[in-house]
Amino acid sequence: MKEFKVFLREDEIPKQWYNIQADLPTPLQPPLHPGTRQPIGPQDLAPVFPMNLIEQEVNTKDRWIDIPQEVMEKLLIWRPTPLRRAYALEKVLGTPARIYYKDEGVSPPGSHKPNTAVAQAYYNKVFGIKRIATETGAGQWGSALSFACCLFGLECKVYMVRISYDQKPYRRLMMNTWGANCVPSPSKDTQAGRKILEAHPDSPGSLGIAISEAVEDAVTSKDTRYSLGSVLNHVLMHQTIIGLEAKKQLEKFGEKKVDIVTGCAGGGSNFSGLAFPFVLDKINGAKITIIPAEPTSCPTMTRAPFVYDFGDNVGMAPMVPMHSLGHSFIPAPIHAGGLRYHGMAPLVSQLINDGLLEPRAYNQLECYANAVLWARTEGFIPAPETSHAISVVVEEAKKAKEEGKQKVILLIWSGHGIMDLGGYESYFSGKLIDYPLPEEEMRKSLKDIEGWPKPKIMKMGKVVG
Amino acid sequence: MIEEHDALIIRCPQLGGEVPFRYCRTFNEDLPCRKIMVCWEFRIDISKFLGKHYSMDQIQCALTSPTKTRLDTILELIEKAKRINEEGE
Numbered sequence: 001m002k003e004f005k006v007f008l009r010e011d012e013i014p015k016q017w018y019n020i021q022a023d024l025p026t027p028l029q030p031p032l033h034p035g036t037r038q039p040i041g042p043q044d045l046a047p048v049f050p051m052n053l054i055e056q057e058v059n060t061k062d063r064w065i066d067i068p069q070e071v072m073e074k075l076l077i078w079r080p081t082p083l084r085r086a087y088a089l090e091k092v093l094g095t096p097a098r099i100y101y102k103d104e105g106v107s108p109p110g111s112h113k114p115n116t117a118v119a120q121a122y123y124n125k126v127f128g129i130k131r132i133a134t135e136t137g138a139g140q141w142g143s144a145l146s147f148a149c150c151l152f153g154l155e156c157k158v159y160m161v162r163i164s165y166d167q168k169p170y171r172r173l174m175m176n177t178w179g180a181n182c183v184p185s186p187s188k189d190t191q192a193g194r195k196i197l198e199a200h201p202d203s204p205g206s207l208g209i210a211i212s213e214a215v216e217d218a219v220t221s222k223d224t225r226y227s228l229g230s231v232l233n234h235v236l237m238h239q240t241i242i243g244l245e246a247k248k249q250l251e252k253f254g255e256k257k258v259d260i261v262t263g264c265a266g267g268g269s270n271f272s273g274l275a276f277p278f279v280l281d282k283i284n285g286a287k288i289t290i291i292p293a294e295p296t297s298c299p300t301m302t303r304a305p306f307v308y309d310f311g312d313n314v315g316m317a318p319m320v321p322m323h324s325l326g327h328s329f330i331p332a333p334i335h336a337g338g339l340r341y342h343g344m345a346p347l348v349s350q351l352i353n354d355g356l357l358e359p360r361a362y363n364q365l366e367c368y369a370n371a372v373l374w375a376r377t378e379g380f381i382p383a384p385e386t387s388h389a390i391s392v393v394v395e396e397a398k399k400a401k402e403e404g405k406q407k408v409i410l411l412i413w414s415g416h417g418i419m420d421l422g423g424y425e426s427y428f429s430g431k432l433i434d435y436p437l438p439e440e441e442m443r444k445s446l447k448d449i450e451g452w453p454k455p456k457i458m459k460m461g462k463v464v465g
Numbered sequence: 466m467i468e469e470h471d472a473l474i475i476r477c478p479q480l481g482g483e484v485p486f487r488y489c490r491t492f493n494e495d496l497p498c499r500k501i502m503v504c505w506e507f508r509i510d511i512s513k514f515l516g517k518h519y520s521m522d523q524i525q526c527a528l529t530s531p532t533k534t535r536l537d538t539i540l541e542l543i544e545k546a547k548r549i550n551e552e553g554e
Contacts, residue, residue, distance in 0.1 A: 138482030363507055364476065365507070426476075
């Protein structure tokens, strides 16, 4: 009888997190303080993070970090999560590939986020912190932290970007149900928020404003610290329980190796959680293609023979079509040596630069189409972010079919889309249509830039043209 | 008209939820979000829109100004918040 999913027994759950900083081929450059331009020290972060998390953040020596028993007991509420086989998708695609997905949608908040939220709440608690402040966009992180703080008896204050606060009442209700205080940002609760409201009373807010409020709150309030759900080293490390579980589960499925590992990569936490334990194997010689998938548009070469990059998407989605703005074009920014992917975790950026990760980008129409395909085959409705990784899977499964190869593809299914059905509504009602760039306009644009110097083409973190 | 596309909706990868075009063109202190071209490229003639309604300086400022890492942002905000503490004492 076919096995559709594999669980681990509770005593088989990994007991340690994997700290990839101990194995980086190129160590991260120590961040410089923007004020002093000197390498930062633990005291620079002490106003916002407890020292026990700062120690994890800067630990480059210890490969394995014990998961505290108190954290484990909370993780066991929903972990180990299942590893499922996507038989129905394989059949529809007619692929010889074997597709597995690590289902992180089973946690109470519905995503992978509580893996780090729970750890961070614990470390704050043992440090003596009573309250945690954070920001959230549409509420995934805010609800995860609210849940975690509830488990450890901590107060939680969430600054939710106003436009999302108004649009996503169910997410903030989740936070309230778990006892958190969620306010729309900009708020009157901080100097940063009051300043914005004074100038723009109807401000819809932004993540930048919400972060300002949360950090100000943490620094100026008693017994309060700040927490975030992605980007930083310790956050990504907490997520590695995902990949470590998946390795054991693949063995139970009888798989001796994996060919492709993928996940969507915004800030990098869910992707890192699955991928980092496999990056260790790759560093040690295993042949694995590891693909972070980004949600940005990437035009085909038939539409844009020249490429510019805008700094944010270097190496990830480097191709932005060059369009005429009447008389002039948006010029490419000048880059210094090291490549940086704005918003992406430094660890992920470094691994891309080292050639260990191969990023890809998919436009939203393709992603929604693949998300719907997934829902109509596997049954689960993906979060829109997850659909970018699903697009990698579909692409690679089709390639495996063409090549006749029985590749093993592993995906992190980072969360369900039940709270994000508005995006599906837009897709089904045809609001997400492609805009067809008029050919005449493209010809005119090309004529206008004849003789201009050709910009650098950025690929996989290296200048190739 | 600068409001011509305001009613269109898109999923914001930063926020993780749907936002109208108006948000994308104004949230950066009334300048567009730095990702506006990339997000809207297949939905509307975004280049023409930007060229029509913004100066080159504004476009440069909005789309190509140097970015900070999250850690840089946090460290700067810590310094700012410390000053608030000092003012309060």
